Each structure stands twice: as structure tokens, then as C-alpha cells.
Amino acid sequence: LDYDERKERYSSSVLGLMKLYELEQQYIKTLQVYAVERNNSILTKYLSSIELNNVNKKSYREREEHVSNILNAFTLIRRTHQDWPKWQKFMKTILNASEMVKLNAIVSQAPDKQDMKEMLENMQRAEKINNLHAIDKFDGNLSKEMTSYHLGCRGLFLPPGKLVCRYNFTTSPFLRLAPLKQEEINLDPYIVVYHDVLHDREIAQMKEEMANAHISNAWIEERKANQSQMRQVIGRVSWLTDSSNFMDSVNQRIMDMTGFSMKGIESLQVCNYGPGCNFKPHYDYMAEGYEPPNILTLGDRLASVIFYASEVHLGGATVFPRLDVAITPKKGAGLVWYNTYDDSTHDQRSQHAVCPTLMGSRWTLTKWVHLSPQMFLKPCRPRK
Numbered sequence: 052l053d054y055d056e057r058k059e060r061y062s063s064s065v066l067g068l069m070k071l072y073e074l075e076q077q078y079i080k081t082l083q084v085y086a087v088e089r090n091n092s093i094l095t096k097y098l099s100s101i102e103l104n105n106v107n108k109k110s111y112r113e114r115e116e117h118v119s120n121i122l123n124a125f126t127l128i129r130r131t132h133q134d135w136p137k138w139q140k141f142m143k144t145i146l147n148a149s150e151m152v153k154l155n156a157i158v159s160q161a162p163d164k165q166d167m168k169e170m171l172e173n174m175q176r177a178e179k180i181n182n183l184h185a186i187d188k189f190d191g192n193l194s195k196e197m198t199s200y201h202l203g204c205r206g207l208f209l210p211p212g213k214l215v216c217r218y219n220f221t222t223s224p225f226l227r228l229a230p231l232k233q234e235e236i237n238l239d240p241y242i243v244v245y246h247d248v249l250h251d252r253e254i255a256q257m258k259e260e261m262a263n264a265h266i267s268n269a270w271i272e273e274r275k276a277n278q279s280q281m282r283q284v285i286g287r288v289s290w291l292t293d294s295s296n297f298m299d300s301v302n303q304r305i306m307d308m309t310g311f312s313m314k315g316i317e318s319l320q321v322c323n324y325g326p327g328c329n330f331k332p333h334y335d336y337m338a339e340g341y342e343p344p345n346i347l348t349l350g351d352r353l354a355s356v357i358f359y360a361s362e363v364h365l366g367g368a369t370v371f372p373r374l375d376v377a378i379t380p381k382k383g384a385g386l387v388w389y390n391t392y393d394d395s396t397h398d399q400r401s402q403h404a405v406c407p408t409l410m411g412s413r414w415t416l417t418k419w420v421h422l423s424p425q426m427f428l429k430p431c432r433p434r435k
């Protein structure tokens with residue numbers, strides 16, 4: 052499998068698609084010059100067809116919305132992957148070698164076969180899981196978890212029973228002054244959402260920092276019978292570290308929300324999912340074949356905190372297939388759950404997944420709460 056995981060993938064994040072959008076604009080502008088100069092009607096027609104597609108995407112926000120739509124993302128990848136090499140051949144007939152150099156430089160950055168393959172897979176997955184067409188057509192081979200995952204993604208879980216929303220005044224002393232809006236999602240195991248805990252200002256800052264950060268793909272490994280490891284690309288991630296301007300305040304907020312210590316675990320993970328990208332059911336703790344970062348020094352991941360840093364218009368829920376619980380991302384909200392029992396053994400009910408996003412750029416900020424720093428904070432109760 053010739054797969055370079057370090058290569059930036061346009062299709063795996065909205066951030067990547069935005070880069071491709073800009074690249075195409077650059078390409079169009081270059082061709083436009085030649086279309087006018089050489090008075091070439093074929094070229095002019097082609098350019099106006101793309102322009103029709105991209106009309107009035109003047110602001111960053113409009114362009115972001117455009118590429119966040121899975122159908123637009125697909126056409127963009129297809130156009131740049133398939134059409135560009137063909138146009139390149141045509142351009143050779145009307146341009147000289149030095150003019151071609153400039154065009155070649157742009158075309159060399161075009162999405163490759165792998166991008167096209169992944170985009171197609173994203174489309175298929177989105178269609179299958181969100182059931183855009185065939186209602187009730189279940190794949191007979193799906194496991195119980197996957198079936199539940201699909202149901203959750205389609206919004207088919209029953210509404211929860213008696214759960215409440217309240218102001219939390221008690222988890223940390225600071226909350227007596229500024230209580231947090233807490234919504235119970237599930238009682239056993241405990242899952243809650245805090246509303247309005249990530250501020251717009253912090254989200255804006257995060258995105259700004261991400262524009263210059265080193266971003267890489269996240270992937271999970273799958274073993275297929277008699278095959279080498281297959282990788283499923285799920286989104287674009289980066290880590291915020293010491294240099295980040297708002298890391299301290301977010302860590303403080305997590306301490307207020309959870310009562311846990313963030314000592315030694317300052318860094319935060321940022322994810323941006325491309326249209327159709329998902330995260331299959333998995334556990335956050337150390338499991339067979341999966342050793343999360345820092346786990347040997349800081350201990351297993353006893354809880355997880357996900358801040359939703361954008362609205363997702365369609366898709367992108369967090370689903371707990373064993374609990375029949377689905378959480379719709381709400382900008383500024385923070386989801387907290389436990390991965391372990393009180394005696395720190397693994398709780399398999401914490402299995403969770405992310406549904407494919409269909410419309411909207413899904414941004415999250417993730418924090419894993421490790422066990423060791425909680426040594427004197429969290430009582431180790433025997434399991435009932």
C-alpha cells in the first residue's frame with residue numbers, strides 16, 4: 052500500500068479543502084490571463100463554467116461554507132485531480148515552455164489518486180451512515196455496535212429519560228462566583244455537557260493558531276485478513292502546546308468542569324474534520340494494539356473532554372453505541388465522560404464514535420484526563 056501518512060490530504064479536513072480552493076483560484080487566474088491574451092474560446096468557456104460553480108464566494112466564511120458541503124468538496128477534488136492534467140495537455144499546445152513552468156508549479160500540487168479515493172470513500176460513508184437514500188437498508192454484516200452507531204448518526208435514538216439541566220456551583224471554588232451550565236446526558240456511566248464553556252474569542256484564536264501550525268492526519272488502523280494495515284484517515288489534527296495563548300485558560304476551565312488536575316498534561320488536541328470524515332467506534336483508553344501518547348508516563352485516560360468549536364449543520368454527532376446516546380455538537384459546549392470505573396478499570400460502555408460530517412466544518416478541542424495526576428484528588432472506590 053503506497054500511502055504516505057505525513058502527506059497533507061486535501062479531503063480530510065475543511066482546512067485542507069480551503070487550501071485547495073485557494074489553489075484553484077490561483078490556477079483560474081493564471082488561465083484567465085492566457086484566455087484573454089490568446090483569445091481562446093475553449094478556455095474561456097471552461098473558466099466561466101468553474102466561475103458559475105464558485106459564484107460570489109467572496110468572504111472566508113462563504114468559501115468555508117462552500118467547501119464544507121460534501122458535494123462541493125467532491126466536485127472540487129474531482130475537478131482539480133481529473134481536469135487539471137487534461138488542461139495541462141491542452142495548454143501545452145498554446146503556451147511556450149517558460150509559460151508552462153508557472154502552470155506546472157500549480158498543477159504539481161493537485162490532489163493525487165489517494166485524495167480522490169479518500170474523497171469517494173467519504174461520500175460513500177456519508178451516504179451509507181446517514182442513509183441519504185436507502186432507508187432501512189442495513190448491511191447484514193454490521194456488528195451490534197456499528198448498527199447502533201448508524202442509528203445514532205441518523206438521529207434515531209429514543210429521547211433520554213429523566214435528566215436535568217442545572218447550574219454547577221460546586222466542582223471548584225471558582226464556580227461559586229461563576230457557575231457553569233450543566234446538562235446531564237447519562238447518569239451511569241456519567242456523561243455531561245457544559246454549555247458556553249469555550250468562548251468565541253478563544254475559538255477565533257485557536258483557528259488563527261492552526262493556520263500556521265503543523266497539521267497532520269489522524270488515522271486509525273484496521274487489520275484486514277492477510278493484508279497489511281489499512282489506514283482510515285479521519286480528520287486533521289494538531290497539538291496546541293506551551294506557545295499557545297489560551298491553553299492555560301482552557302486548562303483552568305477543564306479543572307473547573309471536572310475537578311481534575313491538569314498537571315503534566317497541558318497540551319490540547321485540535322481536530323478539523325473534512326466532509327464525510329468520521330471516527331469509528333473506539334475506546335480512548337489503552338487497548339489492544341492502541342497505545343495513546345503519554346500513557347506510560349501519565350497513566351491511562353480516565354476521562355475525556357471534547358469542546359465543540361463550531362456548529363455542524365448536518366452530521367458530526369458524538370455517539371455512544373453501547374448507551375444509545377448521541378450528542379449534537381454545539382459551538383462552545385464541552386462534553387465530559389469517564390472511560391474508567393472508580394477503581395480505574397476500563398469501562399467498555401465508554402465506547403464512542405464520531406458520525407460523518409455532511410455540512411459544516413467540524414472543529415473540536417480535545418483533552419484526555421490521565422490517571423496519575425489525579426492520585427490525591429480522585430478517591431479509588433471499589434467497583435460495585
Ligand SMILES: O=C(O)CCC(=O)C(=O)O
Nearest residue numbers: 335357369403405415417
Ligand atoms: O470529536 C469527538 O466527538 C470525539 C473524538 C474522539 O473520540 C477522539 O478524538 O478520541
Ligand SMILES: [Fe+2]
Nearest residue numbers: 333334335403
Ligand atoms: Fe475517542
